[in-house]
Amino acid sequence: MFDTDVFVIGGGPAGLAAAMAARLKGLRVMVADGNRPPIDKACGEGLMPDSIAAANRIGIVLPECEGLRFRGIRFHGEGHSVAADFPYGYGLGFRRTALHRHLVEQATRAGVEMLWSTPITGIGDNAVQAPGRRISTRWIVGADGSGSLVRRWAGLDRFSSNSRRFAYRRHFACKPWTEFMEIYWGDACQIYVTPIAREEVCVVLISRTPELRLTEALRRFPRLVPHLSGVVTSSNERGAVTATTRLKAVARGNVALIGDASGSVDAITGEGLCQAFQQSAALAGALAASDLAHYSQLHRRIAFRPALMADVMLTMDRSPFVRRRALSAMAAQPQCFASLLAGHVGSLRPSQLLGASLSLGWQMIVR
Numbered sequence: 001m002f003d004t005d006v007f008v009i010g011g012g013p014a015g016l017a018a019a020m021a022a023r024l025k026g027l028r029v030m031v032a033d034g035n036r037p038p039i040d041k042a043c044g045e046g047l048m049p050d051s052i053a054a055a056n057r058i059g060i061v062l063p064e065c066e067g068l069r070f071r072g073i074r075f076h077g078e079g080h081s082v083a084a085d086f087p088y089g090y091g092l093g094f095r096r097t098a099l100h101r102h103l104v105e106q107a108t109r110a111g112v113e114m115l116w117s118t119p120i121t122g123i124g125d126n127a128v129q130a131p132g133r134r135i136s137t138r139w140i141v142g143a144d145g146s147g148s149l150v151r152r153w154a155g156l157d158r159f160s161s162n163s164r165r166f167a168y169r170r171h172f173a174c175k176p177w178t179e180f181m182e183i184y185w186g187d188a189c190q191i192y193v194t195p196i197a198r199e200e201v202c203v204v205l206i207s208r209t210p211e212l213r214l215t216e217a218l219r220r221f222p223r224l225v226p227h228l229s230g231v232v233t234s235s236n237e238r239g240a241v242t243a244t245t246r247l248k249a250v251a252r253g254n255v256a257l258i259g260d261a262s263g264s265v266d267a268i269t270g271e272g273l274c275q276a277f278q279q280s281a282a283l284a285g286a287l288a289a290s291d292l293a294h295y296s297q298l299h300r301r302i303a304f305r306p307a308l309m310a311d312v313m314l315t316m317d318r319s320p321f322v323r324r325r326a327l328s329a330m331a332a333q334p335q336c337f338a339s340l341l342a343g344h345v346g347s348l349r350p351s352q353l354l355g356a357s358l359s360l361g362w363q364m365i366v367r
């Protein structure tokens with residue numbers, strides 16, 4: 001009756017993951033993207049252990065030999081340094097273009113029909129409008145990123161909260177000096193570094209000032225200067241806006257949103273891809289059961305933990321007082337930092353994560 005069961009608008013990580021998960025449920029899937037692969041985007045390029053697990057569950061396998069493992073997270077700032085290993089597994093630094101190439105290859109192998117250079121210009125009840133062609137579909141999935149048009153077309157463009165920051169990413173051709181993903185906390189900005197290859201690191205600056213660029217910001221981080229000064233860059237600087245956005249609803253009628261189109265957490269959490277992979281499994285189950293209300297419920301559950309961590313980190317960004325206290329408390333009680341990291345990657349129950357946050361709060365008060 002329809003040309004396809006599921007039409008996914010947007011062939012970024014979320015759209016491709018959703019398509020693969022829907023194929024696992026036996027649905028016919030088409031994906032359209034206005035660009036051509038491999039699609040690059042400013043990204044910290046770090047996959048946390050929970051991202052890797054969520055990807056594997058929907059059949060995505062990323063060859064480790066094309067990226068680089070990291071063992072945990074390290075914070076530097078306010079004269080302190082604290083690190084913790086992941087409680088299980090490992091993180092994987094993976095160049096964004098390589099990630100996209102693998103997702104495209106694996107989705108194609110899974111039987112997803114791809115339409116590249118195909119911007120979708122509108123949606124109807126059971127159809128999408130492609131250039132010169134109307135395609136009928138049972139379900140429409142909006143995976144068209146943070147500026148989603150599908151969200152607007154479906155009447156889902158209502159935000160419950162929003163925080164915008166500006167990010168710049170660049171690659172440096174040097175041997176990683178660390179086995180951790182490192183976050184350097186400065187005054188009103190952070191730089192984070194992900195080891196992504198034996199001879200390459202990915203560096204991202206995030207701040208609330210669009211004019212602040214990486215070269216100038218680096219001078220504010222004396223600990224980073226010896227590692228990066230004089231090192232050849234291996235990509236151009238690429239910018240992006242990162243936002244913490246929560247939508248009132250992520251599905252309506254036969255339209256569902258996924259990935260950044262469905263709300264996002266600040267890039268500093270490194271959880272955007274994980275959410276997209278987890279949402280993909282939830283959405284595929286809901287599509288197969290014709291029950292988008294269930295997807296909405298699961299979406300809220302998936303968003304809870306990253307949103308909590310984003311709130312903690314954005315508070316540290318906004319308030320020098322909180323940042324000083326938090327970094328000092330974490331450095332004095334590395335176990336507290338390790339618990340927060342365990343919560344961040346999903347190995348604590350929500351109540352335990354709240355407990356770890358309160359324990360950090362207490363340490364900050366008594367210091």
Ligand SMILES: Cc1cc2nc3c(=O)[nH]c(=O)nc-3n(C[C@H](O)[C@H](O)[C@H](O)COP(=O)(O)OP(=O)(O)OC[C@H]3O[C@@H](n4cnc5c(N)ncnc54)[C@H](O)[C@@H]3O)c2cc1C
Nearest residue numbers: 010012013014033034044045046120145167259260272273
């Ligand atoms: C600076 C920065 C650093 C980050 N670091 C990390 C990190 O280290 N780890 C992590 O897990 N996450 C990170 N994230 C988050 C992660 O990058 C995003 O969550 C992820 O890219 C979301 O994927 P997506 O497919 O939803 O959106 P996108 O990647 O934006 O893809 C949307 C796609 O839709 C297409 N499209 C848009 N409109 C249309 C249309 N009308 N028709 C057809 N196609 C359309 C676009 O061409 C695009 O390909 C970071 C984000 C930023 C900004």
